[in-house]
Amino acid sequence: MNRRKFIRNSSLLSGAMLLPSISRGADSWSGGQIQHLLPLTNHDSILLKVSFVESQSNPSLHIGALTIPGRRLDTLGRFWSFRAGGLESSQQYELSLHAQDGSRFADSWPLATTPSPDADSESMRLLIFSCAGGPDNAQTESGTWRYLPVTMRQRLLDRALSFAPDLAIGVGDQTYWDQNVARRWLGDAQRQRNRERIYGKYGKFDEDLPVFGSSNEATLTNCQDEQIASLYAINFRSVPLILTQDDHDYFENDEGTDDIVTFPPRNFTARLARASQSLYFPEYMPDENRPVHLSGSDANGASETYGSYRWGSLLELLMYDCRRFITLAGPTAVFVEETAERWMAKRTAAEASTRHLIHIPSTPFGWSAGKWGEWYPDYLQPNGQLGLENPKPYWQSGWFSQHQRILSMLSSQDERIPLIISGDLHAVGSAMITRSGELNFDKPIHTILAGPIGTGTGWPSAVRGSGATIPISMELQEREHPIENNGFSILDIDSDSIQVKQFAWLPTQGLDSIDTLEPFSTFRLTR
Numbered sequence: 001m002n003r004r005k006f007i008r009n010s011s012l013l014s015g016a017m018l019l020p021s022i023s024r025g026a027d028s029w030s031g032g033q034i035q036h037l038l039p040l041t042n043h044d045s046i047l048l049k050v051s052f053v054e055s056q057s058n059p060s061l062h063i064g065a066l067t068i069p070g071r072r073l074d075t076l077g078r079f080w081s082f083r084a085g086g087l088e089s090s091q092q093y094e095l096s097l098h099a100q101d102g103s104r105f106a107d108s109w110p111l112a113t114t115p116s117p118d119a120d121s122e123s124m125r126l127l128i129f130s131c132a133g134g135p136d137n138a139q140t141e142s143g144t145w146r147y148l149p150v151t152m153r154q155r156l157l158d159r160a161l162s163f164a165p166d167l168a169i170g171v172g173d174q175t176y177w178d179q180n181v182a183r184r185w186l187g188d189a190q191r192q193r194n195r196e197r198i199y200g201k202y203g204k205f206d207e208d209l210p211v212f213g214s215s216n217e218a219t220l221t222n223c224q225d226e227q228i229a230s231l232y233a234i235n236f237r238s239v240p241l242i243l244t245q246d247d248h249d250y251f252e253n254d255e256g257t258d259d260i261v262t263f264p265p266r267n268f269t270a271r272l273a274r275a276s277q278s279l280y281f282p283e284y285m286p287d288e289n290r291p292v293h294l295s296g297s298d299a300n301g302a303s304e305t306y307g308s309y310r311w312g313s314l315l316e317l318l319m320y321d322c323r324r325f326i327t328l329a330g331p332t333a334v335f336v337e338e339t340a341e342r343w344m345a346k347r348t349a350a351e352a353s354t355r356h357l358i359h360i361p362s363t364p365f366g367w368s369a370g371k372w373g374e375w376y377p378d379y380l381q382p383n384g385q386l387g388l389e390n391p392k393p394y395w396q397s398g399w400f401s402q403h404q405r406i407l408s409m410l411s412s413q414d415e416r417i418p419l420i421i422s423g424d425l426h427a428v429g430s431a432m433i434t435r436s437g438e439l440n441f442d443k444p445i446h447t448i449l450a451g452p453i454g455t456g457t458g459w460p461s462a463v464r465g466s467g468a469t470i471p472i473s474m475e476l477q478e479r480e481h482p483i484e485n486n487g488f489s490i491l492d493i494d495s496d497s498i499q500v501k502q503f504a505w506l507p508t509q510g511l512d513s514i515d516t517l518e519p520f521s522t523f524r525l526t527r
Contacts, residue, residue, distance in 0.1 A: 029234060033105045034097065035078075036229035040282035041240045042310070043089040043116045047282045048082040049073075050097065051229050056080070058100045063093050074221070075213050079279045089116040109237050115312030117288075122494060124311045127165035127239075128360075129488035130423020131173040131452035132157075133227045133248065135201075138456060140194045145456035147176065148486065148507070150231055153453050155514045156505065160488045161235060167309065168239050169319070171423035171450055172246025172362040175227050175276060178253045179205065179269065180260055205251075207268045211275045220275060228280045242309065243281040245321050246362035246424055247373060249273050254323070254373025256394030263326045263373060270324065277304055284308065284319070289347060295325050295337045306340045308347070315493055316354040318344055322363040323373070333398030335363060335375070341402065348409045355495050355527070357416055364422040365403065366433055366447040366476055367468040369461065375403040376471040386469050400473075404437055411441050417498060417525045418445040421489070425468045426452045426460050428489070428504050429482030430521065435475035444477065446525055448500065451487030457507060459484040480521045490519075497526045 030037075035051040048061065050070075061068040061082035070080035087093070096108040115121045134147025160168070177199055203219035211217060232241070247254040250269040252262040265273065277283060286292075286301030287308045296305025307319040322335035334341065348357060368378040370386050372394060379392035410418040418441075428451035432444035449468070461467040461484060468482035485504035492499040501519035 029109070030106045034234055035225070036232055036280070037097075037234045037237045038232060038241050038243075038281050039111055039237060039239075040242060040285060041111065041113050042285045042287075043114045044087050045083065045085045045285060046087065046093070046095070046111060046113065047285055048095075049079075049280060049282050050082065051079045051225070051279070052105075054078070056099065059105070060098050062096045062098055063087075073279050075217060078221075081282075087113050089113050089119065106234075111238055111240075114310065115314075117310050117312065119312040121312035121314040124166045124314060124493050125163065126491040126493065127160050127163070127168040127488060128171065128421055128450040128491065129157075129160065129169075129453050130171040130450045131426055132170050132231060132454045133174045134176040134454045134456070135198050135223075136226055136230070138198045140197070140458070141190065144458040145507075146194075146198060146458055147454050147456045150226070152507070152511065152514075153231055154233075154235070155511065156453055156486060156488065157232075157235065159514050159517050160490070160503075161239065163490050165239060165490065166311070168236065168241045169317075169360065170241070170243045170453075171360060171421070172244050172321075173248045173423065173454075174243050174245065174281070175224065175251065176248050176454075177202065177223055177227075177251055178248065179251045180253060180255065180262055205268075205272070211268075211271050220272065221279070224276055224280055228276070241281070242284070242307070242319065243277075244307070244319050244360070244362055245273055245277065245305075245323070247323050249276065250323060254371060256372035256392075258393070261328070261394055263323055264328075265324060273324070274304060289350075289353075291339070291343055294340050294343060296321075306336075306343070310354070311493075313354055314495065315356045315358070316347065317358050317360055318347055319360040320344070320362065322361055326373070327398075328394070328396055329398060330396055331398050331401065333396035334402045335399055336361075336402060336406075341405065344406070345409045348413065351413055351415050355416070356419075356493055356498060357413070359406070359410065359420045361406075361420065361422050362424065364424050364447070364449060364468075365407070365420045365445075366431055366470070366474065367425060367427075367429075367449070367482060368466075368471045369425055369464050369468060370466045371464065375399050376473070378469070378471050380465050384465065386466055386472070388472060400437070404439060407433065407436055407439060407441075407445055410445050411439070411443060415527055417527055418443065419448070419498070419525065420445065421448045421450055423450050423452065425449055425482060426455045427468045427482035427484050428452070428487040428502055429468065429478065429480045430500065430502065430523070431470075431476040431478040431480075433474060433476055437473045447476075448489060448502075449482050450489045451485070451502060451504065453486060453488065455484075455486060479523060497524050499524045 055077035073079040138146035284307030378386040487504040
């Protein structure tokens with residue numbers, strides 16, 4: 001039985017679709033002790049991030065005859081990481097978590113390593129989505145759901161998992177609790193009440209205190225236990241999951257005004273983002289083709305910011321956070337640090353390495369919503385359209401220059417499909433980029449918006465004044481104009497093609513429709 005069939009037929013998917021969200025981490029598999037468990041694998045290693053309902057002392061991971069002690073991540077002993085190296089590639093292992101007294105927290109479960117980097121691999125399936133964060137029960141006084149209830153998000157993810165992906169990626173915005181909002185809404189009583197209704201349960205951050213070992217630690221875990229641990233629970237235990245970070249993961253919205261410029265992140269919000277990842281989801285694992293000196297990396301090559309993932313000789317993924325190392329240097333400003341950009345260019349040019357390569361940035365290519373922290377200068381004009389007449393305040397021209405360099409590296413590939421997948425815009429759609437500024441592409445660059453999991457019934461375009469719009473400087477052929485629906489994308493990748501299936505859903509369609517949701521758009525890209 002192949003790996004995908006095994007996962008489909010296992011007990012990975014919970015049948016308790018509509019139980020209260022906090023109970024999802026306490027199903028019959030975990031026995032109630034494991035709050036959440038998120039794995040990541042490569043060809044020779046396994047990394048787990050695990051949280052427990054109660055504090056633990058010296059838990060361990062068992063893989064066959066191997067015993068891997070946990071590494072404590074917090075001050076109370078609820079959060080632990082487990083890393084096992086020296087494993088065989090393309091091997092399915094049985095894992096189990098044990099308490100200090102040797103008893104099991106739960107039954108064993110399967111998890112597989114990936115093919116070795118030089119191994120021929122016929123196919124793999126990728127699940128990708130975005131914007132899964134947000135508080136539970138986030139309803140305003142007017143009845144609008146700011147974010148979908150966690151149980152609805154879980155049901156969407158359960159439908160996505162029913163396709164038995166080999167890897168899942170959540171692109172940015174794992175968290176929504178912007179600290180600058182209180183300043184922007186000062187004096188607006190209704191918005192302040194809504195904010196307290198939705199976010200007040202978490203507590204408050206004190207920027208004069210450290211994140212760990214102070215009241216900030218409880219505030220952070222109150223937030224992320226709900227927005228991350230409760231959402232994913234233990235349902236991804238056999239599916240490696242990568243969660244990348246974008247602006248809201250720094251507890252800010254990307255804004256540039258005379259009153260506030262939110263990025264690059266100030267020290268405190270950067271520490272919040274690092275702490276969230278440390279506690280809740282795996283860092284990018286070391287990669288011999290990714291330099292250890294890239295910003296956000298440790299001495300062993302694990303990385304928080306710039307990541308890669310390899311599936312044999314079939315596929316390489318390049319993932320990059322466009323917020324942590326953003327600069328405001330006018331014509332030389334960048335979203336991606338310069339050494340990381342050089343690494344991306346080198347890997348993109350290494351066509352003999354893999355049959356396919358996909359860029360996955362946190363900030364989309366091909367569409368603008370007129371926001372400050374975009375590649376594009378397009379800005380909402382008095383006529384209600386995006387334009388350039390009134391310039392976008394504090395936008396940096398160097399950002400678009402880097403955008404052009406990234407498109408150039410993608411278009412320079414001779415054999416591989418030039419492909420970018422991103423999130424951020426709370427929409428699902430796809431297009432082909434045929435022109436960007438002075439660059440014309442005889443071989444179009446494919447761009448995909450993966451689809452948002454968590455967005456509620458109040459879509460951001462109502463606040464921005466604009467939905468996803470093609471920038472004035474670009475020409476796109478849209479397969480599917482981005483639609484503001486919840487959804488996700490499934491990619492089936494073989495040696496010569498990538499089949500893309502995009503799924504979309506709105507609450508007006510009814511909860512039961514999620515369980516049989518079918519793609520609204522299907523297309524195949526060929527080498």
